[in-house]
Structures are given as C-alpha cells and as structure tokens.
Amino acid sequence: MTDIWAGLASAFWLVVSLDADLVDITLRSLQVSLTALLIASLIALPFGTWLAIRRFRFRRATIAALNALMGLPPVVVGLIVYLLLSRSGPFGVLGLLFTPTAMIIAQVIIITPLIASITHQAMRELWAEYHDLLISLNTSNWQRIRTLIFDGRRALLTASLAGFGRAIGEVGAIMIVGGNIDQATRVLTTAIALETGKGDFALALGLGFVLIALALLVNFAIHVLSRTEREGRW
Amino acid sequence: MQMKANLKDVRVKRRGKTILGPITCDLDPAGITIVLGPNGAGKTTFLKVLHGVERLSGGDVSWNVSDEQARRAQAYVFQSPIMLRRTVRQNLAYPLQLIATPKPQIATRVASWAAKTGLTDALDVSAPRLSGGEKQKLALGRALIRDPKVVFLDEPCANLDGRSTREIEALLMKATADGTHIIMTTHNLGQAKRLADNVIFLLDGQIHDRGPAPAFFAKPRSPQAQAFLEGDIVE
Ligand SMILES: Nc1ncnc2c1ncn2[C@@H]1O[C@H](COP(=O)(O)OP(=O)(O)OP(=O)(O)O)[C@@H](O)[C@H]1O
Numbered sequence A: 001m002t003d004i005w006a007g008l009a010s011a012f013w014l015v016v017s018l019d020a021d022l023v024d025i026t027l028r029s030l031q032v033s034l035t036a037l038l039i040a041s042l043i044a045l046p047f048g049t050w051l052a053i054r055r056f057r058f059r060r061a062t063i064a065a066l067n068a069l070m071g072l073p074p075v076v077v078g079l080i081v082y083l084l085l086s087r088s089g090p091f092g093v094l095g096l097l098f099t100p101t102a103m104i105i106a107q108v109i110i111i112t113p114l115i116a117s118i119t120h121q122a123m124r125e126l127w128a129e130y131h132d133l134l135i136s137l138n139t140s141n142w143q144r145i146r147t148l149i150f151d152g153r154r155a156l157l158t159a160s161l162a163g164f165g166r167a168i169g170e171v172g173a174i175m176i177v178g179g180n181i182d183q184a185t186r187v188l189t190t191a192i193a194l195e196t197g198k199g200d201f202a203l204a205l206g207l208g209f210v211l212i213a214l215a216l217l218v219n220f221a222i223h224v225l226s227r228t229e230r231e232g233r234w
Numbered sequence B: 001m002q003m004k005a006n007l008k009d010v011r012v013k014r015r016g017k018t019i020l021g022p023i024t025c026d027l028d029p030a031g032i033t034i035v036l037g038p039n040g041a042g043k044t045t046f047l048k049v050l051h052g053v054e055r056l057s058g059g060d061v062s063w064n065v066s067d068e069q070a071r072r073a074q075a076y077v078f079q080s081p082i083m084l085r086r087t088v089r090q091n092l093a094y095p096l097q098l099i100a101t102p103k104p105q106i107a108t109r110v111a112s113w114a115a116k117t118g119l120t121d122a123l124d125v126s127a128p129r130l131s132g133g134e135k136q137k138l139a140l141g142r143a144l145i146r147d148p149k150v151v152f153l154d155e156p157c158a159n160l161d162g163r164s165t166r167e168i169e170a171l172l173m174k175a176t177a178d179g180t181h182i183i184m185t186t187h188n189l190g191q192a193k194r195l196a197d198n199v200i201f202l203l204d205g206q207i208h209d210r211g212p213a214p215a216f217f218a219k220p221r222s223p224q225a226q227a228f229l230e231g232d233i234v235e
C-alpha cells in the first residue's frame, strides 16, 4: 500500500514539474495517435458515408467484413504488420519496423474499421432523411457524400473520438511493431507496461494520469464543441 | 423550349399491388396543371414518376429533352418538406452551390427569395426548427431559386394559413407568367379552381379524367370526378 501512495505522490510531482521523459513520451503518443486518427478519418469518413448511400452487389458482405475487422485483436494486427514490415517481409526494404511510422500504420488498421462502421450507421439515418431531396436536386455521388459529411459532422466527430480513444489506449500492436525503444518509439501505453514490469510505479502512474487526462480532455473538448454548434446553428 | 413528357404504359407496383398505372399519355404541362384525387389515389407517385425519382415496374417516361437536361430543368417540393440540417440561408443557397453559382450571385438570389417567401427574418434560423408552414415556404423557395422550367409541388399549401396561401399562389402565378410549368397536387378545391389551367383527376392509380380547367370544373366527364368535385366520397 505504501508503495502505491509513494508512487502517487511522486507521479504527481512528475506531472507538475513537467518531467522531460514524461513530456517526451506524451508528445510521441499524441503524434502517433493523432496522425493515425487523421489518416484513418480521411479513409473511414468518406468510405462509411459512401457505404451508406451506395447500393452495390457486395454491400452486405462489405458491412459484415467491416464489423468483423472492428473486432480484430490489436495484437494480431501488430503481428501481421510486423511480418509485412520485417526485413524478410514484402515491405522490408522500406526499413519501417520499429519506427513511429510502423506504429501509425498499425493504429490506422485498427481504428479505420471502427470509425467507418460508426460513420456508416450515423450516415444511413441521415441519408434516409435526405434521400429524396438529394436525388431530386440531381446531385453527384461526391456532392451527396460531402453534404452528408457536412451535415452529419457531429456524429462523425463522435466516430473520430471513439477512434482516438481506441488508438491512444492501444498497447498490443504498437508494442510489437514499435518495439518500445527509448527516445524513439516509446509511448504512454508501452511505457506504462514497461515501468510497471520494472516496479517503477511512480513513472507508470504519472504516465497513467496523463493518459486519463488526455482521454478526458478530448471528450470534454468535443462535448463543448458540439454544444456550441448546437446553440449557434440549430 | 417547351418541356413535354410522354408516358408509355407506365406502371408502379409495390408489394404486389399496382399503385399507379398503367398510364399512357402525352403531357404538355404549360401553365399550371393541377392533379386532383382522393387520398391514396397515386398523386404523389404520379408526380415522382414524372420527375424520374420513382422506380418504375414497367413502361417508360420520356421528356422531349435528354434525361440529364430534364432533371436539371426540374424541381420538386415534397409533400413533407425535407430540411437540410442547416440555416434557412444555407438551405436556400444549396441548390445554387450544387451548380457552382458565383458567391455574390447566390447572396442576391437568396436574399430575394427569402423576401418573396417571407423568410427574411428567419434567414439565420436552423431550418429544422421552423414551423410547418415556414418549412413549406422554404422548400418552395429552394425549389424555385434555380429558375426551373418545370416544378412539381406536392400539396405546397397544406399547412399554410389564408394569407400565406394567397402569397404563395401569387408567387406561383408569377412563376407561370415567367414561363415555368407547374404541376401540383392539392386537396383545396378552391385553390385548384383559382390556379388551374389544366386538371388531371386520378383515382386508384389511373387517370380518370383530364382536360382544360374551365371545362373540367364546369362539366366533368366521369361520374367519379363529378362526385369528387361535389365533395362526395369517391369509391
Ligand atoms: N413504397 C410503397 N409501398 C407500398 N405501398 C405504397 C408505397 N408507396 C405508396 N404506396 C401506396 O400507394 C398508394 C398511392 O400513394 P400516393 O402517395 O401516391 O397517394 P396520394 O394520392 O399522394 O395520397 P395523399 O393525398 O394522401 O397524399 C397509397 O395507397 C399508398 O399506400
């Protein structure tokens, strides 16, 4: 018990004094997950919307595949990305293994299906509402997607938020493809795993605080954002 | 150029039931054409078929221009207005943005149509928050803002009070005078008599009677149309 209290106290200090390691790791975590979020959103938001408005032959199969991908265990994603990027793998020549880029790739694979699936569900509803009008106005597919994305932006924000939450807290895949190398690929979650293993609870807890704070902050920011929008426009 | 439609053996079936057709006719919708008929007669379906947004189960609708041109020259106001989740201003601007109208031109047109439909004070209100009548006015303004050649109106005055109805009717007359063809449904016989140049009377998915308005209202040819005009229940 004393261990934990001492850990809590020194964790608090680390955060308050902006410990260099802590800041470094936090920034890297943000850099990796935000980049992954950006890329995944660029793919998943239009794709999920497109799925909602297009009828094509393998639509049901695609949606089923998307839902299956959503449940893919991150560790397995990590393993597959590892094999692809390893020196003997097809993309080995790029030398990406154990770099932040590899971690971004793994996270993109993990969160894209999630964001696309939530997007698809929200957009299906909006499309049902807009369908007749947009058909009547002779809109192109691209115009339809843009209109739905714009008017459904709050739902999409929520989808992206869910993706970010999953990315920033993910540990299995980035541990495998990043390698948790100090100063290079160590991020919040992998550092917590390592420090806990070493018994350095102070740093582990400090990192944990930051992780929780980040999650809360993003949630709060989005909440405020969507509320001001509702008041201003709706 | 005059827009004319040709319907050949048009049929719409839903769940094994024929809800429209078979209809074969030529349609020269100059002026205002009023589509009359009891609830469920197929008026909405008929309008959507003409506009090309209803899936046909058989037959064929063709305008005397290409499908693409026909679509671009038409506008449709749905029976229950569809509001984009945006401000009134953005709703009015939307059809113009789709065809890449220059911004200053959009601004002047939006202001002018907001004034015509009496929505100037509501320009920055979110459209889904409008009252039922205001939504109808907005839907009408949004349909007319692209200066369409043909406008389909599905009960555009259903939720409007007397004064708004008069204003909208004036707007429609003005549009017709400028060469727009209007095809609309209404359950308001007074309005039908005020506006109609031509009448189409639908019953059970069939065109039961049609003709120039004065003749139709003076002496409908079918007993069903006669009964309908007298306010009896048509079966
Ligand atoms: N998708 C559908 N599936 C089954 N039946 C349908 C469908 N769409 C329309 N119908 C039926 O077709 C008939 C004609 O519908 P329509 O909406 O054209 O009538 P309407 O003349 O516009 O009636 P109202 O005056 O009430 O607006 C109705 O009986 C309706 O229930």
Ligand SMILES: [Mg+2]
Pocket (backbone or CB within 6 Å): B043, B044, B045, B079, B154
């Ligand atoms: Mg109807």
